[in-house]
Amino acid sequence: xxxxxxxxxxxxxxxxxxxxxxxxxxxxxxxxxxxxxxxxxxxxxxxxxxxxxxxxxxxxxxxxxxxxxxxxxxxxxxxxxxxxxxxxxxxxxxxxxxxxxxxxxxxxxxxxxxxxxxxxxxxxxxxxxxxxxxxxxxxxxxxxxxxxxxxxxxxxxxxxxxxxxxxxxxxxxxxxxxxxxxxxxxxxxxxxxxxxxxxxxxxxxxxxxxxxxxxxxxxxxxxxxxxxxxxxxxxxxxxxxxxxxxxxxxxxxxxxxxxxxxxxxxxxxxxxxxxxxxxxxxxxxxxxxxxxxxxxxxxxxxxxxxxxxxxxxxxxxxxxxxxxxxxxxxxxxxxxxxxxxxxxxxxxxxxxxxxxxxxxxxxxxxxxxxxxxxxxxxxxxxxxxxxxxxxxxxxxxxxxxxxxxxxxxxxxxxxxxxxxxxxxxxxxxxxxxx
Amino acid sequence: xxxxxxxxxxxxxxxxxxxxxxxxxxxxxxxxxxxxxxxxxxxxxxxxxxxxxxxxxxxxxxxxxxxxxxxxxxxxxxxxxxxxxxxxxxxxxxxxxxxxxxxxxxxxxxxxxxxxxxxxxxxxxxxxxxxxxxxxxxxxxxxxxxxxxxxxxxxxxxxxxxxxxxxxxxxxxxxxxxxxxxxxxxxxxxxxxxxxxxxxxxxxxxxxxxxxxxxxxxxxxxxxxxxxxxxxxxxxxxxxxxxxxxxxxxxxxxxxxxxxxxxxxxxxxxxxxxx
Ligand SMILES: Nc1ncnc2c1ncn2[C@@H]1O[C@H](COP(=O)(O)OP(=O)(O)O)[C@@H](O)[C@H]1O
Ligand SMILES: [Mg+2]
Numbered sequence: 001x002x003x004x005x006x007x008x009x010x011x012x013x014x015x016x017x018x019x020x021x022x023x024x025x026x027x028x029x030x031x032x033x034x035x036x037x038x039x040x041x042x043x044x045x046x047x048x049x050x051x052x053x054x055x056x057x058x059x060x061x062x063x064x065x066x067x068x069x070x071x072x073x074x075x076x077x078x079x080x081x082x083x084x085x086x087x088x089x090x091x092x093x094x095x096x097x098x099x100x101x102x103x104x105x106x107x108x109x110x111x112x113x114x115x116x117x118x119x120x121x122x123x124x125x126x127x128x129x130x131x132x133x134x135x136x137x138x139x140x141x142x143x144x145x146x147x148x149x150x151x152x153x154x155x156x157x158x159x160x161x162x163x164x165x166x167x168x169x170x171x172x173x174x175x176x177x178x179x180x181x182x183x184x185x186x187x188x189x190x191x192x193x194x195x196x197x198x199x200x201x202x203x204x205x206x207x208x209x210x211x212x213x214x215x216x217x218x219x220x221x222x223x224x225x226x227x228x229x230x231x232x233x234x235x236x237x238x239x240x241x242x243x244x245x246x247x248x249x250x251x252x253x254x255x256x257x258x259x260x261x262x263x264x265x266x267x268x269x270x271x272x273x274x275x276x277x278x279x280x281x282x283x284x285x286x287x288x289x290x291x292x293x294x295x296x297x298x299x300x301x302x303x304x305x306x307x308x309x310x311x312x313x314x315x316x317x318x319x320x321x322x323x324x325x326x327x328x329x330x331x332x333x334x335x336x337x338x339x340x341x342x343x344x345x346x347x348x349x350x351x352x353x354x355x356x357x358x359x360x361x362x363x364x365x366x367x368x369x370x371x372x373x374x375x376x377x378x379x380x381x382x383x384x385x386x387x388x389x390x391x392x393x394x395x396x397x398x399x400x401x402x403x404x405x406x407x408x409x410x411x412x413x414x415x416x417x418x419x420x421x422x423x424x425x426x427x428x429x430x431x432x433x434x
Numbered sequence: 435x436x437x438x439x440x441x442x443x444x445x446x447x448x449x450x451x452x453x454x455x456x457x458x459x460x461x462x463x464x465x466x467x468x469x470x471x472x473x474x475x476x477x478x479x480x481x482x483x484x485x486x487x488x489x490x491x492x493x494x495x496x497x498x499x500x501x502x503x504x505x506x507x508x509x510x511x512x513x514x515x516x517x518x519x520x521x522x523x524x525x526x527x528x529x530x531x532x533x534x535x536x537x538x539x540x541x542x543x544x545x546x547x548x549x550x551x552x553x554x555x556x557x558x559x560x561x562x563x564x565x566x567x568x569x570x571x572x573x574x575x576x577x578x579x580x581x582x583x584x585x586x587x588x589x590x591x592x593x594x595x596x597x598x599x600x601x602x603x604x605x606x607x608x609x610x611x612x613x614x615x616x617x618x619x620x621x622x623x624x625x626x627x628x629x630x631x632x633x634x635x636x637x638x639x640x641x642x643x644x645x646x647x648x649x650x651x652x653x654x655x656x657x658x659x660x661x662x663x664x665x666x667x668x669x670x671x672x673x674x675x676x677x678x679x680x681x682x683x684x685x686x687x688x689x690x691x692x693x694x695x696x697x698x699x700x701x702x703x704x705x706x707x708x709x
Binding site for chain 1: 508510513515537538539540541542545546548550552553554555564565568569615618619622
């Protein structure tokens with residue numbers, strides 16, 4: 001072989017290497033680009049989702065109030081002259097006072113116009129007036145100026161969600177009501193306030209009176225039951241399987257089943273709850289107790305699996321050290337392994353609880369989907385939970401419930417984000433390097 | 435009586451080297467020890483005497499069963515499901531594998547120091563105090579403080595940590611951590627300390643410190659040390675046992691094993707032809 005052919009070969013080689021390098025760089029660039037595209041898409045969808053929810057839902061936290069002047073005629077409110085709260089509540093005809101004053105003010109004519117006029121005010125106006133009078137009985141006989149809730153339609157009008165340009169027949173607010181509304185606006189009788197009721201009342205058929213508190217309390221009791229049941233059982237199971245159970249067919253079978261359980265659709269747990277807890281044990285329907293039990297079953301696999309992972313992550317050197325000092329296996333677990341694994345177990349528990357908090361389907365099966373106005377006082381009272389309340393509102397035809405739905409979702413998301421953030425915090429804080 | 439006869443027969447039958455005459459009284463006496471991990475035969479017919487208040491080092495190539503043998507001595511192998519130990523292992527004439535021996539108590543008498551320093555992720559004080567508390571050796575805080583201080587002093591660590599007893603044990607340097615582990619083992623008041631390559635994760639200075647410590651501890655404790663370094667074995671031990679593929683090849687006074695090995699495998703290992 002000559003020198004010339006050698007150098008030709010080397011040149012060829014170099015060219016080939018350069019070519020393949022180019023190819024490789026190109027494919028690596030392409031790979032990175034795919035990643036960037038995928039992430040951008042995900043972020044965009046998230047922004048769109050959150051944006052929609054917030055733009056629909058922020059108005060749920062404000063509410064329109066109207067100022068009305070009411071003449072408190074003695075004949076209607078305290079016909080027998082007694083003004084103690086009890087008598088006022090029983091005998092006072094506050095609705096009539098309100099109607100008379102409003103009809104006089106807006107000069108409505110006929111029954112239909114009176115109906116339209118009254119439809120501008122929330123049915124809770126009467127109660128607001130009653131409470132005011134009970135607090136200030138000396139004002140009976142005079143005229144009071146008080147703020148009352150607007151009806152949901154007027155609330156939506158104020159929030160700009162009703163199109164005045166549509167023909168009257170396809171609008172919930174009629175022309176005459178618009179006229180009265182404009183009159184009130186001119187007299188500065190319309191005001192928007194923070195919707196406190198959303199956070200202290202239960203559900204209602206009237207959107208302007210519907211609150212989320214009943215669902216929040218219901219979720220609280222449900223989660224409490226879930227935690228009380230799932231946490232100890234889950235941790236005990238994880239510890240037993242990881243630290244004590246012999247390795248044999250039977251424990252393998254249990255392990256496989258637990259992993260499968262984590263993948264079972266949640267509605268199946270609901271059916272189980274219906275068949276076992278309600279029909280067989282005859283526990284109360286619609287109650288957080290049963291909801292919590294069902295969700296505990298659903299959360300158990302999550303806690304067990306994350307608990308085992310946390311226990312496994314405790315280095316064997318710690319176990320050996322304790323065993324070498326003469327600790328028994330139980331002492332090794334209770335003195336060292338379990339405390340070291342606890343942050344991991346808690347993280348898993350919080351994530352499991354967050355899942356349970358957002359769960360709807362199994363609760364529908366055990367009747368937690370009922371319309372319930374009262375705030376539940378305990379885990380056996382009928383109640384609903386946050387996601388089911390959202391589902392119920394989403395299902396309601398009234399315009400006013402649209403913003404409630406999104407507002408409810410915002411509250412749920414805040415809970416979930418808080419829980420997940422605390423899980424991340426725990427994990428970061430107790431992260432150990434051994 | 436019966437035990438002795440049996441072991442003599444075994445020692446006579448097997449072509450193993452007969453344990454040499456030991457000037458120190460025998461603290462642990464092991465005869466015909468066999469260890470299986472499942473199907474794997476990790477230790478074969480090992481018979482070895484461990485003299486009181488002297489250092490016995492176990493040397494040999496990786497995987498030859500040094501750790502396995504060491505862990506038989508305080509029954510740490512019990513924690514491995516697939517591990518099966520047979521043979522006679524006696525501590526002060528008492529079979530440590532018999533049913534009426536409590537493992538907890540055994541491990542209080544035979545302490546252990548591991549290859550990688552493994553302090554508990556707790557304070558320095560808590561690390562040392564754990565053993566005495568566990569075994570109920572102290573009744574009040576003053577006694578506990580005293581035991582902790584004494585143990586740290588014996589492990590040559592007290593002066594370095596006396597102002598930071600509440601710092602986590604894991605915040606110490608590697609060498610300090612290993613001495614903390616020694617202090618932790620000492621605090622239980624053991625008679626024997628087993629060390630499995632205690633210096634393999636340490637730098638030369640920390641290693642020298644530990645070796646010095648081992649030499650001091652020999653006054654009060656019986657020590658068995660597994661080591662990878664032949665120089666270390668030569669420096670710290672009075673007796674050396676050479677293992678190869680699960681067999682005990684040779685056992686004798688350290689100077690003799692290093693300068694005048696009886697077996698050619700020992701010779702080969704020591705001169706660095708394999709290992
Ligand atoms: N837990 C275990 N399970 C199975 N085999 C093991 C286990 N521990 C050690 N062995 C085997 O036993 C033999 C001896 O190991 P070991 O005592 O650790 O050797 P050395 O400490 O001398 O390096 C090795 O072949 C190893 O693979
Ligand atoms: Mg080893």
